[in-house]
Structures are given as C-alpha cells and as structure tokens.
Amino acid sequence: YLTIWIEDSANVNETKVIELAKRFLDQHAASPFTPEVRMKLAEIYYRHQDFANAQTEFEILARQNPDNPLGEKALFFAAESAMSSMGEHSLDRAIVLFDEVVRSNGPLRWAARNEQAVIERKLGKSNDALVLYDGVLKSDAEPSEKREALCGKGDIFFEMGGSDPSNYQRAIEIYDKLASDKNQPIHWRNQALFKKGLCLEKTRDSAGALATFYKILEDEARPDRRHEFFWYYKAGFNAARLLEDDSKWESAAAIYEKLAAAGGSRSDEAKARLNHLRLEHFLWTD
Secondary structure (H helix, E strand, C coil): CHHHHHHHHHCCCHHHHHHHHHHHHHHCCCCCCHHHHHHHHHHHHHHCCCHHHHHHHHHHHHHHCCCCCHHHHHHHHHHHHHHHCCCCCHHHHHHHHHHHHHHHCCCCHHHHHHHHHHHHHHCCCHHHHHHHHHHHHCCCCCHHHHHHHHHHHHHHHHHHCCCCCHHHHHHHHHHHHHHCCCCCCHHHHHHHHHHHHHHHHHCCCHHHHHHHHHHHHHHHCCCCCCCCCHHHHHHHHHHHHHHHHCCCHHHHHHHHHHHHHCCCCCHHHHHHHHHHHHHHHCCCCC
C-alpha cells in the first residue's frame, strides 16, 4: 500500500504505479485501503486520458462503496470519463451517471447538473439545457456553479441568435448580469464582456462591440487588478481587427502595442501583427 504512494509521489513512472495498484486490488480486495487505491488508479487513468478504464474504476469504487466519502466524487468522475470518451452511447451514459450524482444530493449535485446541460447542448437539445441551467440558478448552488450556469445560458442564446437575431439581445442581458458581479474572479467578468462584444458584432453594432472590448483592456491596465490573459488577448485582437476593418491603423497599432507589452502567451503574435501593420501602412515611429 505505501509503495503505491511512494512511487506516485516520485512522479517518475506511472505505469509502475498502475501495476502496483492493480496488484493490490487483486490481492487485498477486502482491505480498508481499497477505495483509496482504486481512486488513485482511476485518477491516473483519467490523467492519461484512458477514459474507458478510468470510468470502469470510478464506477466500481462508487458501486462498492456508496457510503464512502469518495463515492460521490468517484461517480462524478465516472460521468466525466464517459463524457470525454469517444464510445458509442457514452454521452447517454454520462447523463445517467450525472443524474445519479444529483439524486445523491451531495455537494457535487449542481456541478453535475451543469455538466448534464453541457451534454444536452452537444446533443443539440438547447431547450433541455436551458431547463437544467435554470434549475441551478434557482437552487442553493455555490456562486461559482451559478456563474457557470448563467454563462452557459447566455452561450445558448448566442448560438440561437443565428436563427433568431432577437436571441442576441437576450444573451447580452445575461452577459451583462454576469459581468456586473463585483465579487467574481476577473476571468468571468472578462469572458462575459468578450461574449457581449461578439453579440454586438453579430447585430452589426461595431462601435458598441469595440467599446465593450476596450472595457476589458482598460480594466486589465489597473494596478489593483490581477492579470487574466486569455480573454484579455481575445478582446484585444478583436478590437484591433475592428479598427483595421475601419482603416484606423494607428489605433489598431496602439492596441497591438498594449498586447505585446502585456507579457502573456500571445505577446509575440501581437508584436508580429504590429510590425506587419507598421510596414504595410508606413506607421513609422521615432
């Protein structure tokens, strides 16, 4: 038993850890340590994206130890494994497993509902997903789970905007609500504002979209803000594109300079775009 944890902490050869865990489970099925060992084995399979084996081990743990504190987590990740699997009917199986998590009424029940909604969206069942998200929003779920549900609901209306443009306005209202939460992590606010900007672009309100993207860029420049680069860069590149489309080369260049100076993962991309823009439009600097 201890050897499994020693080998795992060494972080050298996870194949050996798998072998040790399987041997322990074969030889000590009645051990009180069996749930922990099976969880370790399942987690390693999951990390290695061997979702079929991960699902099997998580499900065995959940079925054999329904009252164990690890049981709910195992059932949740059995569903996550099924959701990530490429197997036939795997999404249907994931929905069933997530529903079991919900019915167990444990701390992961609303996270499971959100995941069910994601699956319904993948299956093209937007209305079913909306019902699930509304259930989370009306519940006693944690703020993080409600933010996820609210964002998911906005995303559905954005996707439905292609067939009915009035849905873009419904999405904007949801993203505004998400962005207005002052206590949330900055990446949620930036994501909401970015997606609002996309909605405004879809409704041909380029000026409104540009102003929304600028909000993200301006807030990130504040010294009291923690840096969030993913949505910051997406907003910056979209803002620069809108300015280029409007032939406002110097304004676009100023944004690329800001992105290049930010020091994140897309700074080099911004520098390359800035140099190209300067050469193409003779934006010489002193």
